[in-house]
Amino acid sequence: MSQAADLVFFDLDGTLVETAPEILDATNATLAELGQRPVGQTQIEAWIGHGTQNLLAKALAWAQGAPIEAVAADPALPAHYAVFQRHYARCCGTRSRLYPGVRSALERLRQRGARLAVLTNKERAYTLPVLDAHGLTPLFDDIVCGDSHPRRKPDPMGLLAVLSASGLERKQALMVGDSSTDIATARAAGVAVWALPYGYNHGQPIADSHPDRVIESLAELP
Ligand SMILES: O=C(O)COP(=O)(O)O
Numbered sequence: 233m234s235q236a237a238d239l240v241f242f243d244l245d246g247t248l249v250e251t252a253p254e255i256l257d258a259t260n261a262t263l264a265e266l267g268q269r270p271v272g273q274t275q276i277e278a279w280i281g282h283g284t285q286n287l288l289a290k291a292l293a294w295a296q297g298a299p300i301e302a303v304a305a306d307p308a309l310p311a312h313y314a315v316f317q318r319h320y321a322r323c324c325g326t327r328s329r330l331y332p333g334v335r336s337a338l339e340r341l342r343q344r345g346a347r348l349a350v351l352t353n354k355e356r357a358y359t360l361p362v363l364d365a366h367g368l369t370p371l372f373d374d375i376v377c378g379d380s381h382p383r384r385k386p387d388p389m390g391l392l393a394v395l396s397a398s399g400l401e402r403k404q405a406l407m408v409g410d411s412s413t414d415i416a417t418a419r420a421a422g423v424a425v426w427a428l429p430y431g432y433n434h435g436q437p438i439a440d441s442h443p444d445r446v447i448e449s450l451a452e453l454p
Pocket residue numbers: 243244245246279280281282283284351352353354355411
């Protein structure tokens with residue numbers, strides 16, 4: 233994609249907002265309540281991207297020194313997730329921050345008439361408070377969350393639903409994200425994808441996932 237896109241999808245965690253600090257707070261409050269040892273922010277950053285239930289399972293597996301399969305099969309997991317949900321609802325929007333250039337880039341895209349969408353694996357109950365805390369909600373035409381459709385990223389279902397409702401063509405759309413999941417989602421939908429290197433890509437360099445372009449900040453969007 234060299235010309236300006238008419239529909240731009242943005243990943244949330246690691247692309248628009250640095251959310252790891254408050255996810256760390258919620259996770260460690262949960263682990264403390266469950267009598268488990270705390271995790272560090274670098275670990276949290278490697279676990280973000282597949283929704284909060286997946287993140288909690290990884291944190292519990294790490295804290296207990298247990299395989300993820302054992303944690304996923306534990307009948308107590310839903311009760312543990314309920315504890316996390318209570319803490320995350322409280323922490324959401326408290327210690328996250330916008331990455332540099334995000335607001336001005338979104339405002340500039342809107343001014344030239346582009347349609348903007350959030351496409352995140354974060355559940356709606358937490359996505360909306362994060363966007364609200366940073367004054368981003370009014371900038372988006374569509375907000376697709378991890379629980380908006382039966383399947384989340386890397387399935388292209390959410391992306392294709394917005395694309396189809398917009399009446400635009402695939403080649404008029406661009407996905408902007410920070411992880412291999414975002415790149416796989418865009419590829420599955422046949423949409424171009426640009427990536428930021430500063431976010432959360434499961435501890436791997438984003439260039440290894442071969443996006444169409446790596447950009448240093450959203451200021452580079454056409
Ligand atoms: O894993 C999450 O909860 C959200 O991650 P995403 O915004 O990068 O899709």
